[in-house]
Amino acid sequence: MADYKIFELGDVVLQRGATLRGAKLAYKTWGTLNKAKDNVVVMPTWYSGQHQDTEWMIGKGKPLDPSRFFIIVPNMLGNGLSSSPSNTPEPYDRARFPNVTFYDNVVLQHRLVTEVFGIKKIALVTGWSMGAAQTYQWGCLYPEMVERIVPTCGAARCSRHNFVMLEGVKAALTADDAFKNGWYARPPTKGLRAMARVYAGWGFSQTFYREKEYLKLGFSSMEDFLVAFWEGFFIHKDANNLLAMLWTWQNGDISDNPVFKGDFDKALKAIKAPAIVMPGSMDLYFPPEDNEYEVKHMPKAEFRPFKSIYGHFASSALNPVDVVFLKKAIEDVMKR
Amino acid sequence: MADYKIFELGDVVLQRGATLRGAKLAYKTWGTLNKAKDNVVVMPTWYSGQHQDTEWMIGKGKPLDPSRFFIIVPNMLGNGLSSSPSNTPEPYDRARFPNVTFYDNVVLQHRLVTEVFGIKKIALVTGWSMGAAQTYQWGCLYPEMVERIVPTCGAARCSRHNFVMLEGVKAALTADDAFKNGWYARPPTKGLRAMARVYAGWGFSQTFYREKEYLKLGFSSMEDFLVAFWEGFFIHKDANNLLAMLWTWQNGDISDNPVFKGDFDKALKAIKAPAIVMPGSMDLYFPPEDNEYEVKHMPKAEFRPFKSIYGHFASSALNPVDVVFLKKAIEDVMKR
Numbered sequence: 001m002a003d004y005k006i007f008e009l010g011d012v013v014l015q016r017g018a019t020l021r022g023a024k025l026a027y028k029t030w031g032t033l034n035k036a037k038d039n040v041v042v043m044p045t046w047y048s049g050q051h052q053d054t055e056w057m058i059g060k061g062k063p064l065d066p067s068r069f070f071i072i073v074p075n076m077l078g079n080g081l082s083s084s085p086s087n088t089p090e091p092y093d094r095a096r097f098p099n100v101t102f103y104d105n106v107v108l109q110h111r112l113v114t115e116v117f118g119i120k121k122i123a124l125v126t127g128w129s130m131g132a133a134q135t136y137q138w139g140c141l142y143p144e145m146v147e148r149i150v151p152t153c154g155a156a157r158c159s160r161h162n163f164v165m166l167e168g169v170k171a172a173l174t175a176d177d178a179f180k181n182g183w184y185a186r187p188p189t190k191g192l193r194a195m196a197r198v199y200a201g202w203g204f205s206q207t208f209y210r211e212k213e214y215l216k217l218g219f220s221s222m223e224d225f226l227v228a229f230w231e232g233f234f235i236h237k238d239a240n241n242l243l244a245m246l247w248t249w250q251n252g253d254i255s256d257n258p259v260f261k262g263d264f265d266k267a268l269k270a271i272k273a274p275a276i277v278m279p280g281s282m283d284l285y286f287p288p289e290d291n292e293y294e295v296k297h298m299p300k301a302e303f304r305p306f307k308s309i310y311g312h313f314a315s316s317a318l319n320p321v322d323v324v325f326l327k328k329a330i331e332d333v334m335k336r
Numbered sequence: 337m338a339d340y341k342i343f344e345l346g347d348v349v350l351q352r353g354a355t356l357r358g359a360k361l362a363y364k365t366w367g368t369l370n371k372a373k374d375n376v377v378v379m380p381t382w383y384s385g386q387h388q389d390t391e392w393m394i395g396k397g398k399p400l401d402p403s404r405f406f407i408i409v410p411n412m413l414g415n416g417l418s419s420s421p422s423n424t425p426e427p428y429d430r431a432r433f434p435n436v437t438f439y440d441n442v443v444l445q446h447r448l449v450t451e452v453f454g455i456k457k458i459a460l461v462t463g464w465s466m467g468a469a470q471t472y473q474w475g476c477l478y479p480e481m482v483e484r485i486v487p488t489c490g491a492a493r494c495s496r497h498n499f500v501m502l503e504g505v506k507a508a509l510t511a512d513d514a515f516k517n518g519w520y521a522r523p524p525t526k527g528l529r530a531m532a533r534v535y536a537g538w539g540f541s542q543t544f545y546r547e548k549e550y551l552k553l554g555f556s557s558m559e560d561f562l563v564a565f566w567e568g569f570f571i572h573k574d575a576n577n578l579l580a581m582l583w584t585w586q587n588g589d590i591s592d593n594p595v596f597k598g599d600f601d602k603a604l605k606a607i608k609a610p611a612i613v614m615p616g617s618m619d620l621y622f623p624p625e626d627n628e629y630e631v632k633h634m635p636k637a638e639f640r641p642f643k644s645i646y647g648h649f650a651s652s653a654l655n656p657v658d659v660v661f662l663k664k665a666i667e668d669v670m671k672r
Contacts, residue, residue: 160558161537161545167562168508168534175511175530194511198504198534201497206623209497222496226503284620287542 004028004051004081007112015257018098020088025108026081027051027074030058031066033117040119041069044109044127044134045076047245048237056317063327069123074109076130078244085182085240094240095182100248102130103257106137110145124334126150128315129286130249133157136294137254139271148333149271152278152315152326153306155290157253157264162285165202166250172198173239182240189235195242196230203230205282205311213309217318268297274336275301276329280314300336304329340364340387340417343448351593354434356424361444362417363387363410366394367402369453376455377405380445380463380470381412383581384573392653399663405459410445412466414580421518421576430576431518436584438466439593442473446481460670462486464651465622466585469493472630473590475607484669485607488614488651488662489642491626493589493600501538501621502586508534509575518576525571531578532566539566541618541647549645553654604633610672611637612665616650636672640665 009023028051033040041064043054051073058064064071075081077100085097092098113119125138125146132154139149155162176191178184204213214225234242254260255267277295279288288305295301306314306322314322345359364387369376377400379390387409394400400407411418413436421433428434449455461482463471468490475485491498512527514520540549550561570578590596591603613631615624624641631637642650642658650658 159542159546160548161540161542164533164545164558164562165537168504168530168537171530171533172504172508172511175508175526177513190511194504194507194530197500197507201501201504201621202537204497206495206497206621206625209500210495210625212496222500226500285537285542289542289546 004075007116009108009111012104012108014098014104015101016099018092020083020092020098022089023083023108024087025074025077025083025112027072027112029073030064030071031069033070033119037117037119038121038123039068039070040113040117040122041071041124041126042109042113042122042138043071043073043125044105044131045073045079046127046129046131047249048079048234048242049076049131050079050081051075056323063323063330072113072117074105074112076134076245076248077105077108078241078248080238080241084238085244086238097240097244099251100244101256102133102137102248102252102254103141105248106134106141109134109138110142120145122146124148124150124330126152126330127154128152129154129312130245130252133249133252133254136271139273139275140254140267141257141259143270143272146273148273148336149275150278150330150333151275153280153283153286153312155252155286156268156294157255158250159286159290161287163250165285166246169195169198170243170246173242179239182243184239188239192234192237192239193231196234197226199234200226200230202284203312205284205309207282207309208311211309265297268294269299271298271301273300274333276304276333277301278315278326278329279305280311281305281307282309283312283314285312340411343452345444345447348440348444350434350440351437352435354428356419356428356434358425359419359444360423361410361413361419361448363408363448365409366400366407367405369406369455373453373455374457374459375404375406376449376453376458377407377460377462378445378449378458378474379407379409379461380441380467381409381415382463382465382467383585384415384570384578385412385467386415386417387411392659399659399666408449408453410441410448412470412581412584413441413444414577414584416574416577420574421580422574433576433580435587436580437592438469438473438584438588438590439477441584442470442477445470445474446478456481458482460484460486460666462488462666463490464488465490465648466581466588469585469588469590472607475609475611476590476603477595479606479608482609484609484672485611486614486666486669487611489616489619489622489648491588491622492604492630493591494586495622495626498621499586502582505531505534506579506582509578515575518579520575524575528570528573528575529567532570533562535570536562536566538620539648541620541645543618543645544647547645601633604630605635607634607637609636610669612640612669613637614651614662614665615641616647617641617643618645619648619650621648
């Protein structure tokens with residue numbers, strides 16, 4: 001039994017021109033929508049993540065309490081549950097899956113929220129990493145609807161350095177001959193493992209490794225961390241799905257759409273909602289400097305970095321201190 | 337005509353047990369050894385670099401003036417000119433090339449300096465990156481001989497994060513089936529290009545990319561920089577050579593030898609020479625923190641980071657301001 005629902009989107013014309021026929025948006029909700037429909041939280045997913053990977057955020061005493069909030073987690077296109085290379089029928093299947101933008105994702109999520117639930121106001125949008133990009137996108141596309149945002153360890157557009165970092169990830173995955181330009185019969189596991197090793201250096205800070213924090217997380221050695229955590233993280237994921245989401249990420253820019261026509265500052269300025277923008281102080285691919293720029297251009301944004309050696313994973317379940325810090329920020333923004 | 341000489345080392349027993357029969361050390365010198373033999377500079381090479389790649393350092397008005405110094409550049413084992421997988425006869429050829437340590441390299445360089453030139457004092461040892469590791473190794477192994485050192489953008493041992501970063505580089509290169517565990521008939525160019533893309537994100541800082549500094553360097557776009565600079569950098573290098581040097585790097589520790597028996601602090605303390613230790617302030621894989629630790633344990637060391645967006649390439653010919661900064665440091669240390 002699946003623990004999520006499917007919203008049938010029908011035939012969707014994507015921003016870059018393709019039509020995704022019979023498109024599907026997978027989602028899960030927690031808590032109860034109250035009568036006033038004013039207790040809604042939307043939390044988009046992150047690179048390769050699915051709704052169940054957000055569960056650490058949800059529960060009594062956790063950053064999002066379902067006894068208070070009605071929490072909707074829409075799965076990003078490409079993540080294997082919503083329309084993706086791995087589940088789309090021919091002819092748009094596998095390597096032929098079309099390019100999807102953050103704009104596409106958020107427009108479809110908006111349809112879910114309004115058409116299925118009749119929601120008019122969203123109390124909070126929050127998300128980590130690619131989820132943060134979707135959070136900014138929500139904020140600028142639907143400023144009258146989105147009341148607060150908390151993007152964590154992410155950015156409103158993909159920086160040039162982040163783009164290059166992803167080129168390395170992609171090159172490692174696709175260097176495996178078994179990838180066969182996406183038409184593999186068996187998974188390109190050598191490439192998936194290589195990709196995992198490339199990611200390992202980026203995901204956590206130099207200090208995390210210097211202090212051997214992976215031992216505190218229960219791994220028996222650094223190599224055990226590389227195999228059990230990192231290779232285990234990617235090995236069962238579909239390569240085309242990973243590349244579809246990577247394309248979305250690399251081409252991410254909340255202003256690259258018909259509404260803002262590439263005017264990045266204008267898109268940031270359109271985010272009228274009170275915001276707490278939370279980079280990881282030691283995040284190697286979303287460095288805080290890019291968020292500082294954003295916050296300057298957002299009308300009601302506070303810059304509040306995690307002071308954490310967990311790098312990009314500051315906004316994850318791994319480090320309890322970081323979770324408390326995130327919980328506090330969500331409490332604070334809810335008072336605004 | 338080769339522009340370098342070969343020192344025939346004979347049969348060399350390496351630290352890890354193999355015997356490299358008929359081992360060769362390729363080197364080049366600039367300037368003239370004076371009568372007192374007190375104008376010697378030794379500059380070991382860096383990862384994948386060869387003596388000709390150090391020429392930007394040498395010349396009138398440059399950091400090392402050959403009218404003043406007698407400059408010896410010994411090529412690191414594995415770099416394709418000294419004994420390497422690509423030039424060693426069977427049975428220690430190619431994938432069977434033995435493991436070589438920094439200790440091995442420096443002991444053999446010491447033989448070159450003493451046996452060929454009869455040198456008793458070295459005025460300065462300096463090197464970048466893996467050349468820095470050899471510089472520290474010289475300083476602690478031959479403290480009565482080495483009068484000054486200037487290691488740049490490197491470390492006295494490979495940090496855990498740096499090790500992981502290199503795991504990603506290695507995984508990308510070896511993900512190419514054409515690599516065939518090192519027994520390739522044709523170069524694994526897909527893997528070499530993948531490795532280059534992985535390296536690209538590490539080599540320069542986030543700020544370098546944010547400010548599009550690659551345009552100032554004469555590249556026509558970021559993709560042009562990735563292809564022309566990075567892929568061009570690695571594409572003609574031998575994969576086994578790259579992996580041999582990578583092993584040396586990953587296993588680098590100036591105390592991991594019979595002299596210091598793994599006591600890292602003791603090895604640092606043994607570096608009696610005045611030193612100026614020069615990390616790049618934004619170097620992503622040799623962060624300054626590791627050098628700060630070293631400097632605390634070195635009797636006469638000054639910590640003097642490049643303030644540069646060039647990341648690991650702060651100590652290269654690319655940025656004229658950084659070259660001037662390096663030249664000044666060498667002038668300063670020569671007064672000590």
